[in-house]
Amino acid sequence: MERTLVLIKPDAMERKLMGEIISVYEKKGLHITALKIVKPTIDIAKKHYNEHKGKPFFQELINFITRGEICALIIESDNAVEIVRKINGATDPQDADAGTIRGRFALSKSENAVHSSDSVESAAREIAIWFSDRS
Ligand code: CMP
Secondary structure, eight states: EEEEEEEEEEEHHHOOOHHHHHHHHTTTTOOOEEEEEEOOHHHHHHTTTTTGGTTTHHHHHHHHHSSSEEEEEEETTTTHHHHHHHEEEESSSTSSSTTSSSHHHHHSSSSEEEOOOHHHHHHHHHHHHTTTTTT
């Protein structure tokens, strides 16, 4: 069984899309094993997005993810990382298929509704950041 981390980002939380987005994962038969709503600190945001440090959009990313509440989820299933990334769709909503979460709800490349881990290793690292009691 594989685990992945999802963040429902401030743009989606502000538009009250949390329930609808969670329901997409549940209806796919995925098992949500942990869930929390938090307003990220700058410190946790920088840890989470450490691999993007130095990129031109890094500061925008940190400003955005810390501007309001996010919902962090641990999702478990066989192939959880790949399945959730397919459900979420491409990073840029212009490239995202219409049926994906980003295709339906994302506003831009930065305000793109959801994040999910890009590998099993990233999932372990990110789950340890957001759910320090569960890693
Ligand atoms: P996410 O899956 O959370 O992982 C890194 C995030 O960086 C990504 O989603 C996008 O929201 C953001 N991102 C990636 N590329 C760009 C970009 N060129 N401009 C702004 N934001 C970006």
